[in-house]
Amino acid sequence: MVIVMKPDATEEQVRQIEALLKKLGLGVHISVGTERTIIGVIGDKRVLADTPLELMPGVDRLVPIVESFKLAGKTFKPEPTVIRIKDVAIGDKKIVIMAGPCAVENYDQIMQTAKFLKSRGVQFLRGGAYKPRTSPYSFQGLEEEGYRLLAEAARETGLLVVSEVISLASLEQAVKYVDVVQIGARNMQNFQLLREVGRMKIPVVLKRGLASTIEEWLNAAEYIMNEGNYNIILCERGIRTFETYTRNTLDLSAVPVIKDISHLPIIVDPSHGTGKWKLVTPMSRAAIAAGADGLMIEVHPEPKCALSDGPQSLNLETFEALVQEVAKIASAVGREW
Amino acid sequence: MVIVMKPDATEEQVRQIEALLKKLGLGVHISVGTERTIIGVIGDKRVLADTPLELMPGVDRLVPIVESFKLAGKTFKPEPTVIRIKDVAIGDKKIVIMAGPCAVENYDQIMQTAKFLKSRGVQFLRGGAYKPRTSPYSFQGLEEEGYRLLAEAARETGLLVVSEVISLASLEQAVKYVDVVQIGARNMQNFQLLREVGRMKIPVVLKRGLASTIEEWLNAAEYIMNEGNYNIILCERGIRTFETYTRNTLDLSAVPVIKDISHLPIIVDPSHGTGKWKLVTPMSRAAIAAGADGLMIEVHPEPKCALSDGPQSLNLETFEALVQEVAKIASAVGREW
Amino acid sequence: MVIVMKPDATEEQVRQIEALLKKLGLGVHISVGTERTIIGVIGDKRVLADTPLELMPGVDRLVPIVESFKLAGKTFKPEPTVIRIKDVAIGDKKIVIMAGPCAVENYDQIMQTAKFLKSRGVQFLRGGAYKPRTSPYSFQGLEEEGYRLLAEAARETGLLVVSEVISLASLEQAVKYVDVVQIGARNMQNFQLLREVGRMKIPVVLKRGLASTIEEWLNAAEYIMNEGNYNIILCERGIRTFETYTRNTLDLSAVPVIKDISHLPIIVDPSHGTGKWKLVTPMSRAAIAAGADGLMIEVHPEPKCALSDGPQSLNLETFEALVQEVAKIASAVGREW
Amino acid sequence: MVIVMKPDATEEQVRQIEALLKKLGLGVHISVGTERTIIGVIGDKRVLADTPLELMPGVDRLVPIVESFKLAGKTFKPEPTVIRIKDVAIGDKKIVIMAGPCAVENYDQIMQTAKFLKSRGVQFLRGGAYKPRTSPYSFQGLEEEGYRLLAEAARETGLLVVSEVISLASLEQAVKYVDVVQIGARNMQNFQLLREVGRMKIPVVLKRGLASTIEEWLNAAEYIMNEGNYNIILCERGIRTFETYTRNTLDLSAVPVIKDISHLPIIVDPSHGTGKWKLVTPMSRAAIAAGADGLMIEVHPEPKCALSDGPQSLNLETFEALVQEVAKIASAVGREW
Structure with missing residues (x-):
């Protein structure tokens, strides 16, 4: 998942989110762009399923990277099911x-x-x-x-x-x-x-x-x-x-x-x-x-x-x-x- | 309900439908247009709920005239429910x-x-x-x-x-x-x-x-x-x-x-x-x-x-x-x- | 076209519409149902293209019977165009x-x-x-x-x-x-x-x-x-x-x-x-x-x-x-x- | 913009993209996740408008981070236009x-x-x-x-x-x-x-x-x-x-x-x-x-x-x-x- 921060998000707000993610055992990757900072989240996002990160101060929105299903997907099982x-x-x-x-x-x-x-x-x-x-x-x-x-x-x-x-x-x-x-x-x-x-x-x-x-x-x-x-x-x-x-x-x-x-x-x-x-x-x-x-x-x-x-x-x-x-x-x- | 006949429907086909509707106790009103004949059906159409008239020979389609709900409608009860x-x-x-x-x-x-x-x-x-x-x-x-x-x-x-x-x-x-x-x-x-x-x-x-x-x-x-x-x-x-x-x-x-x-x-x-x-x-x-x-x-x-x-x-x-x-x-x- | 009247439309209103249609050279077919009266209109409806019949007193809505296109339709030309x-x-x-x-x-x-x-x-x-x-x-x-x-x-x-x-x-x-x-x-x-x-x-x-x-x-x-x-x-x-x-x-x-x-x-x-x-x-x-x-x-x-x-x-x-x-x-x- | 790589993308493929982006004058931020690698792109993405990065080997899809409009947006002009x-x-x-x-x-x-x-x-x-x-x-x-x-x-x-x-x-x-x-x-x-x-x-x-x-x-x-x-x-x-x-x-x-x-x-x-x-x-x-x-x-x-x-x-x-x-x-x- 990628967390997109607001254009006016502060460094302090980025650090708060980093701290929260690390506490939950997730890896964090911060990328400071010309207009916005984005935060890459690494690890099993199911621990976040019920944490509305969108509402943390400074967050604009979340962008899912990996599909939300697992067992039904080809990553889980590449060959066709008969x-x-x-x-x-x-x-x-x-x-x-x-x-x-x-x-x-x-x-x-x-x-x-x-x-x-x-x-x-x-x-x-x-x-x-x-x-x-x-x-x-x-x-x-x-x-x-x-x-x-x-x-x-x-x-x-x-x-x-x-x-x-x-x-x-x-x-x-x-x-x-x-x-x-x-x-x-x-x-x-x-x-x-x-x-x-x-x-x-x-x-x-x-x-x-x-x-x-x-x-x-x-x-x-x-x-x-x-x-x-x-x-x-x-x-x-x-x-x-x-x-x-x-x-x-x-x-x-x-x-x-x-x-x-x-x-x-x-x-x-x-x-x-x-x-x-x-x-x-x-x-x-x-x-x-x-x-x-x-x-x-x-x-x-x-x-x-x-x-x-x-x-x-x-x-x-x-x-x-x-x-x-x-x-x-x-x-x-x-x-x- | 109005039954719209195909442009090439025969008189015989119109008469078949008329007969079926009358047998079911419904009133029938036939209107011969320049391109098509339409048949108005009069009475409680619930007797037709499971008769696919669309499939009778010569029928093009059905056009509902009265809404499909009764009890929820204003015709049934004009004043607002509190x-x-x-x-x-x-x-x-x-x-x-x-x-x-x-x-x-x-x-x-x-x-x-x-x-x-x-x-x-x-x-x-x-x-x-x-x-x-x-x-x-x-x-x-x-x-x-x-x-x-x-x-x-x-x-x-x-x-x-x-x-x-x-x-x-x-x-x-x-x-x-x-x-x-x-x-x-x-x-x-x-x-x-x-x-x-x-x-x-x-x-x-x-x-x-x-x-x-x-x-x-x-x-x-x-x-x-x-x-x-x-x-x-x-x-x-x-x-x-x-x-x-x-x-x-x-x-x-x-x-x-x-x-x-x-x-x-x-x-x-x-x-x-x-x-x-x-x-x-x-x-x-x-x-x-x-x-x-x-x-x-x-x-x-x-x-x-x-x-x-x-x-x-x-x-x-x-x-x-x-x-x-x-x-x-x-x-x-x-x-x- | 079929004109569907409101449940409470009066006979006078039906007659007004009939008169208007006849003045425009169209045929009229009136069908009095148990809940509503409907009026079938016969002839070339293009004369009605800019007459908002929906607004005539007593009218609920209009139901088109014939498709709105002519030259592109099969009625006009049944065999495929090559x-x-x-x-x-x-x-x-x-x-x-x-x-x-x-x-x-x-x-x-x-x-x-x-x-x-x-x-x-x-x-x-x-x-x-x-x-x-x-x-x-x-x-x-x-x-x-x-x-x-x-x-x-x-x-x-x-x-x-x-x-x-x-x-x-x-x-x-x-x-x-x-x-x-x-x-x-x-x-x-x-x-x-x-x-x-x-x-x-x-x-x-x-x-x-x-x-x-x-x-x-x-x-x-x-x-x-x-x-x-x-x-x-x-x-x-x-x-x-x-x-x-x-x-x-x-x-x-x-x-x-x-x-x-x-x-x-x-x-x-x-x-x-x-x-x-x-x-x-x-x-x-x-x-x-x-x-x-x-x-x-x-x-x-x-x-x-x-x-x-x-x-x-x-x-x-x-x-x-x-x-x-x-x-x-x-x-x-x-x-x- | 974030480039999401396929689960089976190679390091070589990631490096190719990095090289291309840098040649275009853009900043690059690579984040290796548990399932996929993602690449954050930093700078004015308009230089990419006609480069279909989706088709580079190993790329799964692109995720826009910044909105596609500029002059119409609040980032460009925060106060309302009268x-x-x-x-x-x-x-x-x-x-x-x-x-x-x-x-x-x-x-x-x-x-x-x-x-x-x-x-x-x-x-x-x-x-x-x-x-x-x-x-x-x-x-x-x-x-x-x-x-x-x-x-x-x-x-x-x-x-x-x-x-x-x-x-x-x-x-x-x-x-x-x-x-x-x-x-x-x-x-x-x-x-x-x-x-x-x-x-x-x-x-x-x-x-x-x-x-x-x-x-x-x-x-x-x-x-x-x-x-x-x-x-x-x-x-x-x-x-x-x-x-x-x-x-x-x-x-x-x-x-x-x-x-x-x-x-x-x-x-x-x-x-x-x-x-x-x-x-x-x-x-x-x-x-x-x-x-x-x-x-x-x-x-x-x-x-x-x-x-x-x-x-x-x-x-x-x-x-x-x-x-x-x-x-x-x-x-x-x-x-x-």
Whole structure:
């Protein structure tokens, strides 16, 4: 960290800060510039986490030099993390697809979808049992029954299952039924939930928050990893911007950025990222071309009857075409499908 | 709601939609334009909440006409809501101030602060027992002991207490100690927590989410009201934008907007809204001038020792000056302090 | 357009608006809902462009139904526009690449770059003669001499040339030397410049503004087309968001959106879109995968000596690798390179 | 400036950078941390403006320590700038109001408005002669005739005149008629226009760009000041965010920020900042309470006939009430009206 002093800071003030830092066991490096003095701080800055140095007399501001996350970063672990669940690997050469309806509605819907997906080589069945909805008057999900139906479909088809948890109670239910839990965008900074998922050691898809920077996202992963759970799959799903034509702005640059600074695998959800089914296939191609390890796609046998997010769901035919197009891109970037 | 058909929609497609709407008990009004046909839908659109009309053949998009919230809106209740807790009224002529440290640290800190605040006429003591922090390596709060210390300070001084809840477990604890619970920006769409606060009927400060529109904010209030709890105090605390000089961008326009479309009282938190103590006093004056019913301010007897958010905390002297300045603005806009 | 009346609007107020609209030659369709009355307006709404109907008594707000642009839209021209300049076609099956240094610096730099690009099959040489720079203390470009050097390099290599214009004066110079002028993000709403480029009929790359919606972008194109110049190549180059890790957020979803609602060709500039050379290749692959018709890339023989934007420039070796990777993606999506 | 080296940077790489900096006449301060080495650079960094140090081997990134603007900053000139035009001072104790219609339409409209404003103590008449409009089909202004009508109204009433310039040609016209030129949000980074306004030494209202940070705004001022024109009045007019209820998000925090880091006066335009006339009065009160030196307000004798921006214009009665409310706030913050 670098402490930038005010233009009119006194030598005495610089010395006070030096003394404080040394008392905390940190190294100090003072550099007197033409306009300002700056102080380099050397050592483990975690001892400063709760000391507001900004408020020491003469201090103008602090400039972080080292990233705030550790375990999620490449400095900690340079080689990519591959997560293995049964016979599926995420973050390896083969692309992974997680697909299914936004919300689990009933046995027929989920079985029909699951069988179709399995026949097309998809690895994961996704489906919501608890649905966070903007309005209290919208369908909120089948809750535990939803998880149960997913597990049943998984058992009959051999698919793996991923489903969202929105609270400690839903997490406790979910772990009985699913292979991977998902923490949605709205809960990316539900720190209690992050910690509990960390303790449970269950693989987790961690979606990026609507208004979260990449650094905050990796700090959310850090909460989980700090409890000993390293099985984290990051999922870019769009951020909120001024553009209203799309539901969110899918930030595909996050894919190569994550590959550059973190060892965790990353997938992309173009269904939520765009909010329009017509954009899902081109943005799926783009995601794989950008280097993503997989996709999460909303598929519904009859989108126009879907109880949630119908407008962004593909039907079975358009999904099948998507898989074929994505396969070609995977091959063009040296991946497999 | 208005359904906008595609330029090339057929008459048959229009008739299909008409039939569907009528079957659902809705009125239909068809208007054939030069470029497109539009269909006006009359009646309670909640029956359509989970029918993705966008996917019907020939439909281009839906345009909502009536706002998505009901109970929080002025159409439902035109006169302003005044919330009364013991002898304090929020939303009435007198301005309300909620002040205290970001985090409760120990008995001395909270008692010294409470006595000072009481002597300056402040109505509410605030302080965090559970702190949502971006990094897992930062101080996370005293948890239940924090609530207990707040309650003790309240008992000794006669102040009311407001403190944040971050989960069902913390809510169950909090209601034993505090007068008002706070739902923070990160939990504004933690719908389970909203519903439970709704059932408990305890007064609640509902902060606006970092990336939430005013409409989504009122929908979050709707979740609480839908369970029968109407004691909601909205709190504007800044939204996330591209500007990095301030921690967030305090959206003071939200104050007159809320006054125009909702009956709920609204306060402003310029401490989180700006992230810099130097900006807190001018933005407090501005908030009251814009029509806010009160303020939430971070005050710490020694900001430079604060375990959380020191850089945005006022010390006792600067807070005292703030109160005097705010009092003048209150009087200039026909309010009282 | 739909006029939404206030809940308490009177019948008299509805009739006043009806009368006004009819006087202007527009058709009127009134629909009385359970909460509000809405008025559908039929005919060419351009007669209303400067009549603030929002202020008529009883009106709550206006909802546009038809997009605000005409000539740039697919309703006006359903088939894609292909722009032909000498033997190069933009918007056709073959991908187009425009490459070169951010700023033209001297003869050697631009000739070395041009020869290399030509040998790799690139169609367009780009280079800035006038550089809009945030700080007045940064290099501002060689001005007319820059255009001259580009033209010389074009003549010797057979490349086409594209270069930015920032004012009427620079436009007058540019047309003497270049094949395509570029309107940069900061000038996307410099309406006088748009009109003049429209009158000159010279092909133009129109970059999206930093804070411009897709609709505003197409309206900027409309200014040019309204003067009779249809040779417009749209260029997505990133929008401003809260994320600071990348210089801008490259909005690749804009590519399939433009393909869906406009007939104009679209290219992508991942150099400005990300601001980091390491991200340029993956985002180039993604752009072509998303359906872009081409790329605009910053290449410099020695990026670390570049007078402008060095950190986002590729050197000749990395650019060569980019072209090979992009070629594979082009083929995977049925395009050619 | 601080140069942050990569974790794996070699000593040799550090020495190369040191050598380069010393050759350029800069001082160097090397600090070897536990994870990384950082290099403090001492001296006038303008010699580095076009050297992309980021690309030197071993460099991770650059961290600016001193702000990028000089002349606009408080370090350069600590005391506030007061701009005097005839008998009016901007930035002094007395609040300044600039008011008038969005667009000048005809003699009667502008004279009626001017006389009314003069009788209410307003100092400046504003009105647009050139109107930048999103759509080419909207009214674009009376051009030179607009300036002439403003000058005529000024002569008859004794008001000062401010009007927007959008190009060099309009600037040349404007200086013959107006006291203050305005550079609008869309032209905040039209650097050629900034420079020419700088050379002309005419007082200028510099509006903040829609997507401009405070630092970029002050750099735009720097362009003008660098040519010798110090008569700059900054004007906050709202930034673009995800919130759509208001036309823009008025960033009032910018007022105390500017007061903290710059010596230039700042006014606020709540008409464009909110886009809704109902919000103009509360946000005007808030602006003055936040410390603004004045206001720019759209007033039209008959907003519902306005050819531009009617929905955000006040009529004469509501404007008169605004002035009275603002006067009370001015007095509450120790200013005068």
